[in-house]
């Protein structure tokens with residue numbers, strides 16, 4: 123079944139914004155009195171530094187296979203943005219360590235997964251190497267569907283403001299979320315450019331979707347156990363996630379699942395999800411992005 127033709131010939135110009143955040147005043151539970159919501163979102167900081175560095179490696183490996191100049195420019199812009207995202211989340215991890223929550227054992231497992239299991243395989247023939255790169259691009263495209271979904275949620279989450287969440291963390295989440303919405307088509311368009319087959323897209327989601335859920339649940343359990351104030355007294359449950367999402371502090375699990383299923387629709391394209399205008403409006407107002415533009 124053919125995939126939708128990629129809409130790469132737009133005037134999308136992806137600009138890496140070299141943001142800086144000051145975490146020195148970030149409370150351990152940056153959504154006050156909401157440790158489960160705080161740590162569910164904190165799982166992003168556990169996964170993204172290794173995950174987004176891996177995205178940039180996959181896309182660098184894919185560059186020699188690209189024959190479309192506009193798409194090549196978008197892929198280079200994507201690499202620039204994801205590299206900065208990874209470092210921004212890494213700084214939060216360093217701050218957590220300073221607060222007595224050691225994320226390193228979990229992050230070591232994530233590093234092993236991305237570098238050893240999903241990393242570049244040595245000594246492949248040119249044909250197998252191309253196959254391997256495309257397979258990894260399919261995985262990135264599936265995950266990028268979720269990062270755009272989460273980014274769109276972050277941009278439309280007044281519940282976090284009502285709960286008095288830390289404004290610097292909100293800016294990180296919304297700046298990153300806005301860039302995810304901004305570049306949401308790049309991985310998918312790259313995948314279709316390299317292989318327009320429906321099977322490859324489905325395989326990327328069937329591996330990427332369940333793996334992401336699994337890593338998120340494990341990451342949340344890890345953070346709740348390692349939190350020096352909680353010391354394992356809280357155990358997460360799906361019922362609790364549902365209840366917290368109803369208060370607008372987390373994405374709705376059912377909506378998240380539906381979003382994953384939309385990716386499997388034959389006529390899917392990432393531009394059907396999220397709003398580029400809203401993302402660019404946030405980037406024009408984001409304190410961190412404005413400071414970066416002024417430097």
Ligand SMILES: [Fe+2]
Nearest residue numbers: 174204207302
């Ligand atoms: Fe990102």
Ligand SMILES: [Fe+2]
Nearest residue numbers: 204266269302
């Ligand atoms: Fe992304």
